[in-house]
Amino acid sequence: MLSIQNLHAGIEDKSIIKGIDLTINPGEVHAIMGPNGSGKSTLGYVLSGRDGYEVTEGSATLNGEDLLDMDIEERAVAGFFLAFQYPVEIPGVSNMVFMKEAVNAAREARKQEPYTAGEFLKLAKEACKQVQLPLDFLKRGVNEGFSGGEKKRNEIMQMILLQPTICFLDETDSGLDIDALQTVANGVNSQRDPNRSFVVVTHYQRLLDFIEPDFVHILADGKIVQSGDASLALKVEKEGYGFLGINYVEEDV
Amino acid sequence: MNQWLEDVIAHADTQAAGHAGATWLSRQRALSLDKLKDNAWPTRRTEAWRNTPLKPIESRPALLSPMAISTWQEPAIPDFESIDIYIVGGELKTDISTLSLPAGISIYSLHDEKAAALASQFMGKIKPETHVFGLVNDVVADAGIIIDVAEDAVISTPLRLIHTATEGVENHSRLLVNVAKNAKVTILEHGIGEQESMNTSVSEFNVADNATLHHYRFAFFTQKALHVGGCHFQIGESSYLNSTIVAFGSELSKLNVDVNYLGEHAKVDMNAMYLLAEGENFDLQSVIEHAVPNGTTDEKVRGIIGDRARANFGGRIHIHPDAQKTLAELNNRNLLLSRRSLVNTKPELEIYADDVRCAHGATIAEIDETSLYYLLTRGIPRSKALVMLNFGFIQELINAIEDESIRNWLNNMLSNRFQSMEVQVS
Numbered sequence: 001m002l003s004i005q006n007l008h009a010g011i012e013d014k015s016i017i018k019g020i021d022l023t024i025n026p027g028e029v030h031a032i033m034g035p036n037g038s039g040k041s042t043l044g045y046v047l048s049g050r051d052g053y054e055v056t057e058g059s060a061t062l063n064g065e066d067l068l069d070m071d072i073e074e075r076a077v078a079g080f081f082l083a084f085q086y087p088v089e090i091p092g093v094s095n096m097v098f099m100k101e102a103v104n105a106a107r108e109a110r111k112q113e114p115y116t117a118g119e120f121l122k123l124a125k126e127a128c129k130q131v132q133l134p135l136d137f138l139k140r141g142v143n144e145g146f147s148g149g150e151k152k153r154n155e156i157m158q159m160i161l162l163q164p165t166i167c168f169l170d171e172t173d174s175g176l177d178i179d180a181l182q183t184v185a186n187g188v189n190s191q192r193d194p195n196r197s198f199v200v201v202t203h204y205q206r207l208l209d210f211i212e213p214d215f216v217h218i219l220a221d222g223k224i225v226q227s228g229d230a231s232l233a234l235k236v237e238k239e240g241y242g243f244l245g246i247n248y249v250e251e252d253v
Numbered sequence: 254m255n256q257w258l259e260d261v262i263a264h265a266d267t268q269a270a271g272h273a274g275a276t277w278l279s280r281q282r283a284l285s286l287d288k289l290k291d292n293a294w295p296t297r298r299t300e301a302w303r304n305t306p307l308k309p310i311e312s313r314p315a316l317l318s319p320m321a322i323s324t325w326q327e328p329a330i331p332d333f334e335s336i337d338i339y340i341v342g343g344e345l346k347t348d349i350s351t352l353s354l355p356a357g358i359s360i361y362s363l364h365d366e367k368a369a370a371l372a373s374q375f376m377g378k379i380k381p382e383t384h385v386f387g388l389v390n391d392v393v394a395d396a397g398i399i400i401d402v403a404e405d406a407v408i409s410t411p412l413r414l415i416h417t418a419t420e421g422v423e424n425h426s427r428l429l430v431n432v433a434k435n436a437k438v439t440i441l442e443h444g445i446g447e448q449e450s451m452n453t454s455v456s457e458f459n460v461a462d463n464a465t466l467h468h469y470r471f472a473f474f475t476q477k478a479l480h481v482g483g484c485h486f487q488i489g490e491s492s493y494l495n496s497t498i499v500a501f502g503s504e505l506s507k508l509n510v511d512v513n514y515l516g517e518h519a520k521v522d523m524n525a526m527y528l529l530a531e532g533e534n535f536d537l538q539s540v541i542e543h544a545v546p547n548g549t550t551d552e553k554v555r556g557i558i559g560d561r562a563r564a565n566f567g568g569r570i571h572i573h574p575d576a577q578k579t580l581a582e583l584n585n586r587n588l589l590l591s592r593r594s595l596v597n598t599k600p601e602l603e604i605y606a607d608d609v610r611c612a613h614g615a616t617i618a619e620i621d622e623t624s625l626y627y628l629l630t631r632g633i634p635r636s637k638a639l640v641m642l643n644f645g646f647i648q649e650l651i652n653a654i655e656d657e658s659i660r661n662w663l664n665n666m667l668s669n670r671f672q673s674m675e676v677q678v679s
Contacts (some may be wrong), residue, residue, distance in 0.1 A: 071629070090624045
């Protein structure tokens with residue numbers, strides 16, 4: 001499904017990702033952990049195609065297609081979904097209109113008829129209930145005035161509606177209280193499917209109690225330094241990254 | 254003196270000699286002609302015209318002889334029913350005597366002696382004399398209507414005055430509306446055209462005590478259709494004015510809006526939008542005079558400015574010493590679509606009373622790259638994402654439009670206009 005080979009990328013002249021190899025098969029859940037500044041968010045940006053992030057070496061393919069050669073919106077309709085660490089507030093654009101446009105763009109790419117307003121409203125209401133957001137959030141501006149937790153629920157609602165094939169969740173657990181964490185995790189688990197894969201970026205083992213990963217990777221200084229099963233996350237939780245002998249400078253990218 | 258003004262004055266002198274028009278009209282034309290002759294023609298040093306050079310007008314002859322035009326644009330608003338009156342080529346094209354009007358409303362032409370009492374009371378007296386093109390319109394506008402809404406009349410069918418630009422002749426239209434006590438009416442002014450021409454349209458509104466006016470002004474003059482217009486309101490005690498202004502730009506397009514509070518407890522909601530495509534110019538100047546206590550103004554102005562387009566906004570709220578307990582808010586926000594888009598904005602509050610609540614502000618922004626990125630990551634095509642972000646910017650004002658048909662029509666039309674606009678995100 002998603003195959004990343006020897007990926008090198010950075011911003012301007014600064015190299016951030018320094019050779020990542022990662023293969024994600026259908027139905028798998030991969031957790032990525034690692035100290036701040038190790039390149040976790042950058043990986044999400046590079047895979048989604050954000051402007052300013054340049055790939056200097058390596059490749060990434062989604063179902064055999066060159067992901068890096070696609071425009072941002074093409075990657076999305078090809079099935080790549082990025083749940084933002086900091087979802088963007090867009091006042092004036094209603095959440096409903098936003099999601100309907102997004103879902104219908106994906107349907108158009110799949111040669112399906114666009115949903116009518118009525119059909120979509122029904123789906124949106126269901127998804128809204130599933131992430132436990134009040135229905136009036138559909139009418140509000142995209143993330144406008146939402147709390148941190150509400151924004152993350154809104155990301156998961158979009159994921160549920162868009163039905164992507166690979167979901168990259170960038171610290172979706174940060175800033176969530178335990179109930180919101182449970183809701184978000186339930187949302188993710190409800191979407192687990194033999195044909196859908198997840199990359200879950202997190203600092204905390206806690207999320208992985210709810211979303212059980214098949215693989216855990218530790219990213220440090222732009223490289224995967226260790227991979228293992230769920231027990232690796234427990235070890236990190238207990239011991240920190242010291243056992244890996246990582247010397248890192250704390251910085252946010 | 255420039256060619257155009259010379260022609261205007263010569264035309265007016267000839268007209269005065271021939272005593273054309275109703276008595277009151279001749280009298281007013283003579284008064285305004287004197288003022289026009291005395292009035293200094295604006296230059297770039299005139300504050301009100303600093304950012305809008307008059308060169309495109311000055312260099313052309315004034316084409317003031319009416320032309321018999323038989324076909325013109327009839328802008329339809331789907332599902333919207335209104336009584337439409339056309340002014341084309343300097344002539345009133347609608348036979349107002351044959352209109353079937355609801356009870357409580359009367360319409361007169363500028364030449365109707367029956368309108369003398371109303372005209373003498375209000376015509377030329379609501380607009381400030383400082384507007385040079387208001388004086389020009391006084392002396393040259395021959396096509397116009399006077400609308401009188403009787404006391405207590407609630408008119409549910411909107412009236413629409415359509416003035417269209419045409420090549421080879423100038424279009425100067427005039428409107429006076431009296432909304433008497435407790436009356437309620439909706440008036441649309443719909444200006445449209447792209448042909449090479451000079452156009453003025455001046456409207457005056459008296460909104461009497463406890464009356465309600467819903468007003469729309471669409472200044473859709475584009476390309477080579479030059480336009481200078483004015484909307485001037487005076488509002489009585491406990492009256493309500495709701496005005497929506499939507500403008501595109503042309504080689505030169507300008508609109509002056511004035512509101513004068515005559516009675517206490519009146520309220521004004523004014524929403525203005527200018528949406529300038531490549532190379533267009535538009536200038537909006539609004540002046541709100543809070544002369545009496547307890548008035549409320551909420552003025553929101555949003556502009557989207559395309560590549561090499563230039564917008565100019567001046568908004569002044571003047572709170573007189575007696576105007577205690579005034580609530581006034583003025584807010585102008587602009588979105589620049591390219592590095593070569595330009596806006597000058599100048600919101601002004603002038604306050605001489607001490608017990609008031611006022612706020613004003615202006616912002617200028619570019620398309621937010623992070624917002625665009627967010628929409629794209631959801632698969633929304635770039636062109637649509639840009640339209641959504643632009644629309645987000647003005648949606649609040651469109652949503653505030655009460656009439657559903659107008660709201661839907663503007664939504665579609667403006668969306669199409671955005672899609673054709675080039676956006677550079679840097």
